[in-house]
Structure formats: C-alpha cells, structure tokens
Amino acid sequence: MxxxxxxxxxxxxxxxxxxQLAERGLxxxxxxxGSVGADHxxxxxxxxxxxxxSVVPPATPGVWKQLPGWLADPLGPLAVRPTYLPRSAGWLWRYLAAASTEAKVAAIARHLRSLLIDAPRLHAEVAERAGLSHLIDATSGLMHVWRDREAFQGDAFGWKIRREVGIDWRELDADEIAAMQPDLSRDYRYGFLVAEAGHCRNPGAYVAGLVAYAERLGARRLExxxxxxxQAGGRLTGVETSQGxxxxxxxxxxxxxxxxxxAALAGDRVPLESERGYHVTVEGEDVPGPAIPVMVGDRKVIVTKLxxxxxxxxxxxxxxxxxAPNWRRAEILRKHLAEIVPALDTKDAKVWMGHRPSTPDGIPVIGTASGIAGVVHAFGHGHIGLVGSARTGRLAAQLAAGETPEIELAGFSARRFARRAAEAA
Ligand SMILES: Cc1cc2nc3c(=O)[nH]c(=O)nc-3n(C[C@H](O)[C@H](O)[C@H](O)COP(=O)(O)OP(=O)(O)OC[C@H]3O[C@@H](n4cnc5c(N)ncnc54)[C@H](O)[C@@H]3O)c2cc1C
Known part of the structure; x- marks a missing residue:
C-alpha cells in the first residue's frame, strides 16, 4: 500500500x-x-x-502532600495502585515536579491556552464541513459549581491562573444556578459559567463521522x-503494520x-502514562440532566447531557x-450522579473505563520526531484530547505537509523530556 x-x-x-490532510488533497x-468511534x-x-x-495541569503546587492518600484510598478521586507504584514512580515524580511552583503552572497554562483558545469555534467549523454540526454545541457554555463560596476556595488557585491567561467567566448565585439548571441538586449554591466553552453531543459518533468525512475525501483505512x-538515510520511507x-x-x-x-522507535523517549478514567451513562433522549454541562467541585466529576x-x-x-477496570469506581460515579441529578433513575447506568494518554506536565507532544525525518508526534493529550483535537489535527497536518505550524510549538516538543533528563543527570 x-x-x-x-x-x-x-x-x-x-x-x-x-x-485536515485529506482536505489538502493528500x-x-x-x-x-479497532472499530472507529468505538469504546476501546x-x-x-x-x-x-x-x-x-482547561489550561491548568492536573498537578498543582503542594499536591505532593496528597500522595500518601492516593496510595491509601483505592477509590479516591485520584488513586495510585500500590502494586503499580514501582512502574509509575518516575512518571509521578515528573508529574509532581512539573507543577511544583506557580510559575511552572502559569507557563503550562500559557502553552495550553495557545492550543485551546478557539477550540469550540474550530470544532464547529470542521463539524460543519463534515456534515456533523448536530454533534457540536460550541456556544453552550460550561458550568462549575460548588456547595458555597467557601468550598470554592480549595480550587481558587486554578482560577487565578485561568484569569492570568485571559479566561473570563460569570459568577452565579444559588438562584441563578437553579434557574439555569432545574434538574441539578439544590446543594450547589455557588458557581461559574464559562461562556466561551462548548461541548460535543456524542464524542464516539463525532470521531466516526470525521473519519467517514475523511474517507469521502479519499482517505483510506487500513485495519x-x-x-x-x-527509513533510508534518516528519512521515513514507510510504516510497518500487522497487515504489511x-x-x-x-x-x-x-x-x-x-x-x-x-515515539521511541522514532527517536523520542516520552514519559506517557495512562490516567485511567471512568464514566457511567444513563441512556435515553429525554432523561433529566444538566441543561449546561457541569463540573461538580467537591465530587470532582463532570455531568454532561449527551x-x-x-x-x-x-x-x-x-x-x-x-x-482490569475496578468497577467499584464506576459505582461511585453512579452514586454521585444520582445525588447530583436527583430525578434521574441511575439503576441501569452503563459503565466504561478508558485511558487518558498523559504526559507528566499535562502538555501534549506535538512536533517532529528527533530520529526519523517525516515522523510527526500528535499524542499525550491527557485530560484535553477532545477539546485539543481540532487544533492538534491542524498542526499535525501542517507539519506532515511541510507547512509552517500556526502556533509556536517549542513547548510541545518531545525533546523537552530529553532536556530535563539531561539536566537532572
Ligand atoms: C473519563 C474521561 C473523561 C474525559 N473528558 C474529557 C473532556 O471532557 N474533554 C476533553 O477534551 N478530553 C477529555 N478526556 C480526554 C480525552 O478523551 C483524550 O485525551 C482523547 O480521547 C485522546 O485521544 P487520542 O486520539 O489521543 O486517543 P484515543 O482516543 O485513545 O485513540 C487512539 C487510537 O489509536 C489506536 N491505536 C493504538 N495503538 C495503535 C497502533 N499501534 N497502530 C494503530 N492504531 C493504534 C487505538 O486503537 C485508538 O483507536 C477524558 C478522558 C477520560 C478517560
């Protein structure tokens, strides 16, 4: 082939x-x-x-104090399986070190903002070209709620960083939240509405629809x-696959x-770890749920009506x-959901576990490979791979087509890990 x-x-x-590549006529x-858009x-x-x-990395200064708790509570919102600690210790160390000061977190936030700043619009545009506009709501806004203003203080650091990179939001009181979210528990009396953000109505169908659009433009799939x-002389000549x-x-x-x-075969050793995450979904078009997708501060979960x-x-x-997945974690999510949306019957919720592809600093790897000219990295998006996919797709296509990338990519390079390893040696 x-x-x-x-x-x-x-x-x-x-x-x-x-x-992006097929639209260029390549x-x-x-x-x-696997099957495109499927649950693997x-x-x-x-x-x-x-x-x-979503520009604040998962780790923030001082978070290392919570490490003993992550090991002790296998069902906590963040947990490390003790048997896996020896294999993940190096990644965890980098994870804590990457965000050990406010200045480091602020630098990460600036990089992520450059990737994400207009993501809802980029998704709306590509969805329109692909005939998938029904799957993208770029103007829904996204809501964050807490039980009260005092409870918010635990998350205040991240919002200060967001403000510094130009993100804006509207503060909401209990009455406003109740008016905007009639199905939400009245326990949540303080919140923010981030108007610039949006959501996808069915991520699996969106991915499948994008691939079908690429195929209509001439792209071919190889299972x-x-x-x-x-390679020949340091230049890529082909990809070896299980089918030739x-x-x-x-x-x-x-x-x-x-x-x-x-990536390692292409010359870059990148510390990449799975941040395993779970969901429960109650199926049905007319079931109660949040009118605006909502992050619930004390429970550290997101509830989205799809x-x-x-x-x-x-x-x-x-x-x-x-x-294997620990389905007791999904059961915790089911209980959260039942309490967040009291009118929802959660007993038949479907469960799922998946792997966030995470770098320790929360910045994806986007750029050319060190060892083979022609290989481009586009992975490691951790918690932001759906929102970040629209610009990443553009950047990866620009690099693969030999064009100048539309944003500065030095901070996204795989070589940042080699530099840090060399500095530590
Ligand atoms: C619980 C949870 C909630 C999340 N919420 C959000 C959110 O609200 N917003 C957001 O932006 N992000 C969110 N994320 C993160 C986001 O889902 C991921 O960052 C994103 O899906 C990663 O996309 P990907 O294409 O890199 O990887 P994947 O979607 O995992 O796709 C990788 C594909 O590569 C294929 N593959 C693997 N090996 C090979 C090989 N050798 N050859 C060929 N193909 C191969 C796999 O079969 C797979 O289909 C969440 C993640 C989780 C787990």
Missing part, C-alpha cells in the same frame, strides 16, 4: 489529522486496529467538554496495528496511550494499561 501520509490511530486526534491511509478508545467515553479554559518505521507495509514519506503518531513505543443520555465522568487511577 502507498500513501502520501500514514496516520496511526483513529481516535479524536487521528481523525482530525486525517480530515493521499492518506489511516491505520487503526479514550475518545469514545470522555465527558465531551470542549473546554477551552491494522502500526509496528514500526522504515504502508510506503509513505510522512506519518503521524496519534495512537493515544500506546504512542510511547512508536444526545444518547446523561453521562457522569471522572476519576484518575494510575494502574497501567493492562490491569
């Missing part, structure tokens, strides 16, 4: 990249072993937020697993949590890619 560009992985990132092969990918089961304000790269070789001059690594192995029902998503579990 021959192509101009091979895209490895058909999650949100690979799908957006394939669309010959694209999309390599993906993180892009299927996320909370569907197009949160252009296979990418295994490695072929794809001869190509450029390839984009967008294989989610499994991207690290491929086209197919109401979803409650959250939790971070560091336990590796291969361990």
């Amino acid at each position: 021959k192509a101009d560009v091979a895209v490895i992985g058909a999650g949100a990132i690979g799908a957006q990249t394939a669309v 010959d694209v092969v999309l390599i993906e072993p 990918a993180a892009s299927y089961g996320n909370a569907a937020w197009l949160s252009s304000h 296979a697993r990418a295994l490695g790269f072929m 070789t794809v001869a190509c001059g450029a390839a984009v690594i967008a294989a989610g949590v499994r991207s690290g192995v491929l 086209a197919q029902g109401v979803r409650c998503a959250g939790q971070v579990e560091i336990g590796g890619i291969d361990a």
